Amino acid sequence: MNACSPDRGMTAERFRAYIDAFNRDDYSGFGDFYQDDVVLVIAGKTELRGRENIFAFYKTVKSQTRRTIQVNKVIVTPDRIAAELQSEFLALEDVPDFAAGPLKKGGRIFINTLVLYELRDGKFSRIRSAELRKIARP
């Protein structure tokens, strides 16, 4: 095994499969990429610990908005992934307190983020996202 190639279970293709599973609300599918004790830190503020807490967070978000993620760029290494993700949030209802900004039903917010994933045994152990750009059409 070459430690300098992404051959410890994670590849760009697998990362895309993760995003695809996320987009189709396949919790089992995208949850398989998380370590049980995974930590998600959103914009240095919101910190979620554990797969179940992350699921609960996403279930709330996904009940209010339809989020579709596109992978713009990704780097996969043996123990890190860096990705530029473009997310579209389409409001399914009025969400005046939406974290990224107030939304009315049918409104959209587009957010590009740079995300760093730390891997342990081929699964995400820590995920941190930073906002690159946001366009609101609320």
Added chain:
Amino acid sequence: VLAAGLVGAACHVARAQAPAVDCSATLQPGSVTEADFRNYIAAFNRSDFEGFGRFYADNVSFEGRAGKFNKRADVLNFYRDVKSRVRETLTLHDIVIAPQDIVADLETELYALEDWPAFPTGPLRKGQTIHSRNFIWYDVQDGKFVRIRSAHYRSA
């Protein structure tokens, strides 16, 4: 909508202060190694404009929180102005390197050498120190940065 595209297989990942795996030797010619990048940061911190400026392509696209520029000379002029009024120190916390991309988790410390009420990210008072943490994506061609984009992670 931006076109989706995968970056080629990456080589190198290392923690900021204690690299765990250094695969820089396997990077392709024309890429920037972790050692190169650390030299870039060191040159930036000592205000060695020639030293860090050599990493910028002539037509570098620079999209920072405090300004956007499309020429190496404009980026350097921007930093000459900033560094005459603020002591800016970068600390590398994490880095992911591929042949044509670098993503760095950088902490920025700004120490105001003078009052700067119109500082782009907020007014600064002389003697004030502020910290921010940003993820920076560098697109690399021929050993130089051709695009630099900064995403804000957190303040303080």
